[in-house]
Amino acid sequence: MKIGTKAGVATIAALLAVGIAGCSNPVSNNSGGSGGSAAPAKSITVWHNTADSPALLDLYKNFTKATGIKVNLIDIPSNSFETTTQTKWTTGDKPDIMEYHPTSAAILQFNPSSFQDLSNQAFVAKSGDLYKSAGSYNGKVYAAITQMPSxxxxxxxxxxxxxxxxxxxxxxxxxxxxxxxxxxxxxxxxxxxxxxxxxxxxxxxxxxxxxxxxxxxxxxxxxxxxxxxxxxxxxxxxxxxxxxxxxxxxxxxxxxxxxxxxxxxxxxxxxxxxxxxxxxxxxxxxxxxxxxxxxxxxxxxxxxxxxxxxxxxGPSPLGSYYAPKTGDAAREAAAIKFIQYATGAGYPKLIEEGKTYPVIQGVPNPTGLAPIQEEYKAAYDNGATxxxxxxxxxxxxxxxxxxxxxxxxxxxxxxxxxxxxxxxxxxxxxxxx
CATH class of the missing domain: 3.40.190.10 (Periplasmic binding protein-like II)
Incomplete structure (x- = not known):
């Protein structure tokens, strides 16, 4: 497997040419949950991994600056990420955005009906074949992936x-x-x-x-x-x-x-x-x-x-986002706004600041990569899921x-x-x- 020198990155199983649009989709593109026709809430709760990069942490801040929607971060310790997320979920606690593994196994674990359907969001069509093997189940997309696979x-x-x-x-x-x-x-x-x-x-x-x-x-x-x-x-x-x-x-x-x-x-x-x-x-x-x-x-x-x-x-849980159904139309609409920002207007800055390869069309590889980051790419070139x-x-x-x-x-x-x-x-x- 090879990654092009201009723009390109991995899917789970094959090479994927990628790029991104410079603006987010309208909320009306949401095809799941009740958030499609409601005015967005003034704040959202995000369960996030404490191993998030500074670029991802800035993404949350930049979203608030761009939309006025406050992000309440709930830290999920990286050392017990899976078990802590699962335990919180089983108590009935639901976030507006959940950062987690974008795999079929994870979607099944939490139940696909628990998440808003993101299939009609613009980032899906701008991600090549990525969602044929990640972030989806039974033909529907439930997770928005922003980062190169781990x-x-x-x-x-x-x-x-x-x-x-x-x-x-x-x-x-x-x-x-x-x-x-x-x-x-x-x-x-x-x-x-x-x-x-x-x-x-x-x-x-x-x-x-x-x-x-x-x-x-x-x-x-x-x-x-x-x-x-x-x-x-x-x-x-x-x-x-x-x-x-x-x-x-x-x-x-x-x-x-x-x-x-x-x-x-x-x-x-x-x-x-x-x-x-x-x-x-x-x-x-x-x-x-x-x-x-x-x-x-x-x-x-x-x-x-x-x-x-x-x-x-494999697909990284960091920067991979689900929008759970909460039953609150305003919160669900605000969650979709976050998904759209993270995969749209906020994406170029995330890629450049994070020094990672894009998985959505239109953004060039970041500048100033350290040698070890080039080694990740070289290892991926000869990789397998x-x-x-x-x-x-x-x-x-x-x-x-x-x-x-x-x-x-x-x-x-x-x-x-x-x-x-x-x-x-x-x-x-x-x-x-």
Whole structure:
């Protein structure tokens, strides 16, 4: 997969030429909820991830300046983003805008009827094929995506790898070799965030990436034509490879209490040589370094999979917005105004300030990208998606926690994940289940 030098960015499964219009759509374009004919409310409540970039935080402020509609931000901690969002939702609390994963699995989890239908909004037609594989379910669009997909791979401290005399790992064999060389030099090879849990799924999924070019394996899982717990399948092999890294002493001693926030600081400062995270973690790295350029001076990023430098990617929850149905026509109308601003008049500034590639037509690539941001693009060029729409996958980090703590074997993890997927797929009445 390649991204053009002028404008272009990823879909979940294929290259997408993109661009944006310079103004937002009229509220009458809303085709779901009751907000289409009502005057917008004077304020909206937004559930947002605390890992939002400064550019996204400015988007909320700029929306208020442009429309007069106040944004009340409700912080959802990045460290417990999924569980906190789900828990708040189940209490009956509903925001006007919800920042969350734009996947079919997420839409099913919250129920498509809970959201305003955004299918007729102008950004959909200006996003190429993006909404065929993200932000939609059963032909209807429910999430507005503003950011390039999250690219998952290895962050590495350049000085640590040089000290150990190893090159950047491009596959799991090389990753294991690098681990042993780093241990021999007294350097912690990989920082693992066992307490945060969600980062633990990145390496097993990374192993699978080169088996899923064109989302072939992921689609087989989704259609029940392949099993997560096939003993010779990519997922079981990936979980086994992850456990092998632990057994070889590749993780820091306190991996069980390790956190996402500490992982970026550890790699930037060189107390750990590597950690597996996504491209959105740059915001956290910048908090340690002070700027993206300083991050780039010390840290690099690359994809890694079973046998090749294939990164894996999925749609980012950051900057992906749902407009829940609240039953209040004025609030729903104001939510649509926010969607229209974020994908219209406010979008060019978001892209330039955020230094990220556009996914809606008409906006050029931002200027002044740091080297590490170019590395994200390079990793994406050789990337593959992996199971981002698979229902029931949310328990994977908890299962891996049991694996790391010796409570389950790799095949037991895979068996439990297969059961979770089967249960969720049947509950959603997916074809083939």
């Amino acid at each position: 690219i998952f791979g290895i962050y590495y401290n350049k000085a640590d790898l040089k000290k150990a005399g190893v090159t950047v790992p491009t596959n799991f064999t090389e990753l294991m070799s690098a681990c042993k060389a780093l241990v021999a030099k007294g350097i912690t090879p990989i920082y693992e965030s066992g307490n945060s849990q969600w980062p633990t799924q990145i390496l097993p999924a990374a192993y699978v990436a080169d088996s899923n070019k064109g989302n072939v394996y992921g689609q087989q899982l989704f259609e029940n034509k392949a099993k997560v717990n096939d003993p010779n399948g990519p997922m079981v092999k990936g979980i086994e490879a992850y456990k092998a890294l632990q057994n070889a002493g590749c993780f820091q001693k306190d991996f069980a209490t390790g956190t996402f926030e500490k992982s970026t600081d550890a790699v930037y400062k060189g107390t750990a040589a590597m950690t597996a995270l996504h491209s959105d973690a740059l915001t956290q790295f910048v908090q340690s370094a002070g700027s993206a350029q300083k991050v780039s001076d010390a840290v690099g990023f690359a994809g890694v999979s079973a046998t090749s430098p294939t990164a894996w990617f 992996i199971g981002v729409n698979l229902p029931g996958w949310g328990t994977f980090p908890a299962e891996l926690s049991k694996l790391l703590n010796g409570q389950e074997t790799p095949i037991q993890v895979a068996n439990n994940m297969q059961s979770s997927v089967e249960q969720a797929a049947k509950a959603a009445s997916l074809p083939g289940w």
